[in-house]
Amino acid sequence: MRLGIDLGGTKIEIVALDRDGAVRLRRRVPTPSDYAAAVEAIAALVHGAERETGERGTVGVGIPGSLSPVTGLVRNANSQALNGQPLDRDLAAALGREVRVTNDANCLAMSEAADGAGAGYRTVFAVIMGTGCGGGIVSSGRILDGPNGTGGEWGHTPLPWMRPEEFPGPRCWCGRHGCLETFLSGPGLAADCDGPGARDAGSIPARAAAGEAKAAAALARHADRLARALGMIANILDPDVVVLGGGLSNMEHLYREVPPLMARHVFGDVARTPVVRARHGDSSGVFGAARLWDSG
Numbered sequence: 001m002r003l004g005i006d007l008g009g010t011k012i013e014i015v016a017l018d019r020d021g022a023v024r025l026r027r028r029v030p031t032p033s034d035y036a037a038a039v040e041a042i043a044a045l046v047h048g049a050e051r052e053t054g055e056r057g058t059v060g061v062g063i064p065g066s067l068s069p070v071t072g073l074v075r076n077a078n079s080q081a082l083n084g085q086p087l088d089r090d091l092a093a094a095l096g097r098e099v100r101v102t103n104d105a106n107c108l109a110m111s112e113a114a115d116g117a118g119a120g121y122r123t124v125f126a127v128i129m130g131t132g133c134g135g136g137i138v139s140s141g142r143i144l145d146g147p148n149g150t151g152g153e154w155g156h157t158p159l160p161w162m163r164p165e166e167f168p169g170p171r172c173w174c175g176r177h178g179c180l181e182t183f184l185s186g187p188g189l190a191a192d193c194d195g196p197g198a199r200d201a202g203s204i205p206a207r208a209a210a211g212e213a214k215a216a217a218a219l220a221r222h223a224d225r226l227a228r229a230l231g232m233i234a235n236i237l238d239p240d241v242v243v244l245g246g247g248l249s250n251m252e253h254l255y256r257e258v259p260p261l262m263a264r265h266v267f268g269d270v271a272r273t274p275v276v277r278a279r280h281g282d283s284s285g286v287f288g289a290a291r292l293w294d295s296g
């Protein structure tokens, strides 16, 4: 049995997958604000799942951040209680087994590559566009990562082929300017459309459809920026498919408009990378976490 945990800012979810990938159990609890309580809550979910199913499982955890390869501590998590904590060691101690921890975009990539919109493709580039913006790469069933633990950290690379009016770009929480996250995330799109301080992009597609020129122009800029950013990925990684997840992946126009715009930025005479929507939606995090031991 494989147990996956999605540790989010508001909820902790667990899923138990059997050998065939079928869901045996699924539970969620609110995320405690205190770190020690969050570790206890995860341990309680795991023990509860094992009691109910009568089986012991492998444990994988998806978090909105990553573990530093130097210190082993959580970094870059937008849930502040996690940063600086040895989450994998604390969970291993609480559960009496090794636990794998990775970021939520890698979980999305694992889940979609296994039995989602990326199934059957060798190299999957998965994108989360929501509150933030991140990427994950799975090739031949394995997460691609390296000495810095930054594989797929596309959201904090600069917008490529910047126009003079885009340079240097908004300041990002990571300390740099012009990161893709500042343009492509929901808050980035909202600020581009409605000015600094606007954070909710949810109404923009409906406003554009109703004829609001400002909203339509912001969506067109957003699609063009996403296309440039994916064109750069095609020129480095050349993934077999791009899978979009996160709240903004529900915007239908992206799947029509981004591939032809992307083709302009792919070097050479071929640009045929499919751009598709994640199949598992919000469940990708927890399914992908359950699959973190699949690669052996």
Ligand SMILES: [Zn+2]
Pocket (backbone or CB within 6 Å): 155, 156, 172, 173, 174, 175, 176, 179, 181
């Ligand atoms: Zn950044």
